[in-house]
Amino acid sequence: MNLPQFYDPNAVGTIYTARTNTAIDAGHALNLSPASExxxxxxxxxxxxxxxxxxxxxxxxxxxxxxxxxxxxxxxxxxxxxxxxxxxxxxxxxxLQIFSPAWWVDEEGNHPQPYTVIPGETVQAGKWQPLYETDWSKQYVEQLEQQAKKQLMIWPYxxxxxxxxxxxxxxxxxxxxxxxxxxxxxxxxxxxxxxxxxxxxxxxxxxxxxxxxxxxxxxxxxxxxxxxxxxxxxxxxxxxxxxxxxxxxxxxxxxxxxxxxxxxxxxxxxxxxxxxxxxxxxxxxxxxxxxxxxxxxxxxxxxxx
The missing domain is CATH 3.40.50.850 (Isochorismatase-like)
Known part of the structure; x- marks a missing residue:
């Protein structure tokens, strides 16, 4: 099918208020059979x-x-x-989530930067310390490595x-x-x-x-x-x-x-x-x-x- 007239490919990746009414009305105008059929x-x-x-x-x-x-x-x-x-x-x-910078601190009280990897062994050694859900967090990094075969990555908010x-x-x-x-x-x-x-x-x-x-x-x-x-x-x-x-x-x-x-x-x-x-x-x-x-x-x- 053809692209609708209101669509602008250059608008993809830009912030604006979605034209929901325009889009729905244009869809109605196609007179297609309902999906339920x-x-x-x-x-x-x-x-x-x-x-x-x-x-x-x-x-x-x-x-x-x-x-x-x-x-x-x-x-x-x-x-x-x-x-x-x-x-x-x-x-x-x-x-505040387990992969957020604010969840962890190092031995000097500094939060990790985004994209920091926190191996389980560094948590057990005290190089990285959770500020929240302490017991869970220490177990989590080990379970993540054992079950999901991953190490914890700190992400940007x-x-x-x-x-x-x-x-x-x-x-x-x-x-x-x-x-x-x-x-x-x-x-x-x-x-x-x-x-x-x-x-x-x-x-x-x-x-x-x-x-x-x-x-x-x-x-x-x-x-x-x-x-x-x-x-x-x-x-x-x-x-x-x-x-x-x-x-x-x-x-x-x-x-x-x-x-x-x-x-x-x-x-x-x-x-x-x-x-x-x-x-x-x-x-x-x-x-x-x-x-x-x-x-x-x-x-x-x-x-x-």
Whole structure:
């Protein structure tokens, strides 16, 4: 399908008030059949396409994300007639979380800088000390290394609830609204990341489980919901973190159901990796996605579909 007249590709990655009414009205004008009548059901799963990740001046800007968002937005416009449901996750944080600078101090009382790695052995040695949830934090870094095979990374404050950085990038939101009007379909928004004591890269589960919280384990209901679709396309930020961990949750949950894994299509040109001065996150993510492709995951692009 054609791109709508109100769409401006140069507006992607800029801050403005989304023209929701205009987008919904333009969608209505297409006179498409409602999504509820689809016999072949297609979902688009958008991972954390938020201002802080997508925009060049975002708090945790991902290089290449503006172009990713543009391709994703245009893909949705072109395929609005075949997309049944749009799902979008929102990384949603509060200032004091275990990966925040304010959570930790060194032996001299200094907070770590963003992108500092905190190995478990340095916590046990007292080189890094948690100011909150002391016992949990010390156990957390060890469990993270043992279970998730990661070391704790300190991140810049990002996607804080109530800030502009937490919102979806406006141009993409307009495309979601356009789909809502065109297909008479409610979008599904998924909040994640509000548990202070754990990281939550995946849409479906935190890095270390917290049984004291209702969202502290694996979201089986949402994983089962995806399996009801015939095709599920995935785009978002960052490829190396939240997209990768979301897909990892899917691969782990459906490891013995290849017929479900084959439904998932990764839009590889609609995601980019976090830039780090010492860690090649892009290479690590690409290697893992290629391993998943050997297990039946489909790697494609916005141009191929």
């Amino acid at each position: 689809d016999t072949h059901r297609t979902a688009l799963l958008l991972v954390d396409m938020q201002v802080d990740f997508v925009h060049e001046d975002g708090a945790l800007s991902v290089p290449g994300a503006v172009a990713d968002a543009r391709r994703t937005t245009e893909w949705l416009y072109r395929h609005v007639d075949r997309v049944t449901t749009v799902m979008a996750s929102l990384d949603s944080h509060i200032p 990002h996607t804080l609830i109530g800030t502009i950085g937490q919102t979806l990038t406006p141009a993409l939101y307009e495309a979601i609204a356009y789909h809502t009007g065109a297909r008479r379909a409610q979008p599904i928004f998924i909040n994640k990341g509000t548990i202070a004591k754990t990281e939550n890269y995946s849409i479906f589960e935190p890095e270390v489980k917290d049984d004291t919280r209702p969202n502290g384990g694996v979201d089986i209901d949402r994983l089962d919901l995806l399996a009801d679709y015939d095709e599920i396309y995935i785009a978002g930020e960052a490829k190396s973190h939240c997209v990768l961990e979301t897909v990892t949750s899917i691969m782990r949950y459906y490891h013995d159901q290849p017929e479900v894994i084959s439904k998932f299509r990764i839009l590889t040109d609609a995601m980019s990796s976090v830039a780090h001065p010492e860690i090649d996150f892009e290479a690590l993510a690409t290697e893992t996605f290629e391993e998943y492709a050997h297990q039946g995951l489909v790697l494609t692009s916005t141009e191929e579909t």
